[in-house]
Amino acid sequence: MFRDSIKKMAAYTPGEQPRPGEKLIKLNTNENPYPPSPKVRRAVTKATGGALRLYPAPRGDEFVAAASRYYRVPRDMILAGNGSDELLGMLFRAVLGRGDKVAYPVPTYSLYDTLAEIQEARVARVAFGPDFILPIPELVRARARLTIVCNPNSPSGSFTPIAKLSALAGALAGRLLIIDEAYVDFAADNALRILRRHHNLVILRTLSKSFSLAGMRLGLCFAHPEVIEALLKVKDSYNLSRIALAAGAAAVDDAAWMRRNVARVKATRAEAIERLRKLGFSVAPSESNFVLARMPGRDLGPIARGLRRAGILVRHFATPMLRDGLRISIGTPAEMSALYRALAPLLAGERAPVLASRSPNRGNRRRNRR
Numbered sequence: 001m002f003r004d005s006i007k008k009m010a011a012y013t014p015g016e017q018p019r020p021g022e023k024l025i026k027l028n029t030n031e032n033p034y035p036p037s038p039k040v041r042r043a044v045t046k047a048t049g050g051a052l053r054l055y056p057a058p059r060g061d062e063f064v065a066a067a068s069r070y071y072r073v074p075r076d077m078i079l080a081g082n083g084s085d086e087l088l089g090m091l092f093r094a095v096l097g098r099g100d101k102v103a104y105p106v107p108t109y110s111l112y113d114t115l116a117e118i119q120e121a122r123v124a125r126v127a128f129g130p131d132f133i134l135p136i137p138e139l140v141r142a143r144a145r146l147t148i149v150c151n152p153n154s155p156s157g158s159f160t161p162i163a164k165l166s167a168l169a170g171a172l173a174g175r176l177l178i179i180d181e182a183y184v185d186f187a188a189d190n191a192l193r194i195l196r197r198h199h200n201l202v203i204l205r206t207l208s209k210s211f212s213l214a215g216m217r218l219g220l221c222f223a224h225p226e227v228i229e230a231l232l233k234v235k236d237s238y239n240l241s242r243i244a245l246a247a248g249a250a251a252v253d254d255a256a257w258m259r260r261n262v263a264r265v266k267a268t269r270a271e272a273i274e275r276l277r278k279l280g281f282s283v284a285p286s287e288s289n290f291v292l293a294r295m296p297g298r299d300l301g302p303i304a305r306g307l308r309r310a311g312i313l314v315r316h317f318a319t320p321m322l323r324d325g326l327r328i329s330i331g332t333p334a335e336m337s338a339l340y341r342a343l344a345p346l347l348a349g350e351r352a353p354v355l356a357s358r359s360p361n362r363g364n365r366r367r368n369r370r
């Protein structure tokens with residue numbers, strides 16, 4: 001019934017999501033621990049009226065207009081997606097046929113592998129240098145139709161300076177370079193200012209992380225109008241619902257709310273790095289809303305499973321390159337304290353206490369309403 005490549009491939013493995021009613025501290029899929037702007041709730045309520053009988057705007061006009069105002073990018077250089085995953089899917093479909101080459105530094109976001117397999121594309125996986133230095137000459141030499149750099153990178157949290165990405169885009173002229181900026185609001189810089197310099201540059205953003213809207217599925221693609229025109233040919237006609245478009249517009253219009261939450265996450269991140277180092281982990285600086293905590297040479301799978309039993313989800317990748325690390329999303333200070341309390345006995349080979357039944361999120365929700 002299915003193409004050979006689909007039969008053979010493994011499905012993408014998303015991080016665990018709690019079942020309804022299950023109380024877990026969720027530090028595994030880099031969501032924001034704070035809620036979205038109250039203006040989003042109001043916009044969503046308004047959007048659930050009679051207008052729902054009508055299809056939404058095919059190009060997501062109100063969301064794109066809000067993004068155009070906030071990011072100062074013309075509308076014909078913006079495409080709205082059902083999460084940035086959908087935009088990645090469109091790009092792979094539009095650019096890569098069977099046997100075409102896609103290149104990216106590894107380890108990185110593993111969805112790129114899945115999308116390449118679906119297209120039956122060839123993948124040039126180029127290892128990052130020490131301390132996650134971007135391997136620019138190797139990426140250029142790969143001469144791929146599509147090159148992707150996740151910046152800040154996941155799962156490392158490392159950041160490549162924008163001047164280097166600009167040099168890479170220049171060296172790849174005529175071939176597309178995607179910069180996946182899913183986590184960039186937690187970093188000190190971003191690539192939007194070099195967008196107009198490079199016709200081959202595509203910048204992806206998501207509202208899932210900094211804007212606290214993972215459940216709404218909203219992403220943005222910034223690129224030259226010709227790239228956007230090509231992507232429109234592979235886009236589903238009505239890829240974003242009226243509710244999502246209203247939520248996206250309201251969230252971007254209230255970016256001050258997002259920036260406040262980002263500042264809180266960054267403060268907790270600084271403390272997390274210190275605390276995790278004290279517990280014996282090696283933790284590199286992070287420019288994202290997670291950290292990669294490593295114990296070189298030690299498989300941390302058992303620690304991740306011990307945390308799961310204690311009611312705390314973190315991400316462990318059972319690959320040779322990453323099995324000695326845990327990718328830990330930055331939660332609220334209360335959630336992080338519960339993590340440190342659980343880690344100490346586990347690292348000493350003991351069981352961690354099972355999480356108290358009260359959700360540590362409650363106190364924060366109260367704080368957020370103020």
Ligand SMILES: Cc1ncc(COP(=O)(O)O)c(C=O)c1O
Pocket residue numbers: 029030082083084085086109150154180182205206207208214217218219
């Ligand atoms: C690097 C990277 N890009 C893209 C995404 C997808 O984000 P979205 O929720 O917008 O589909 C993620 C999600 O975790 C990610 O880590």
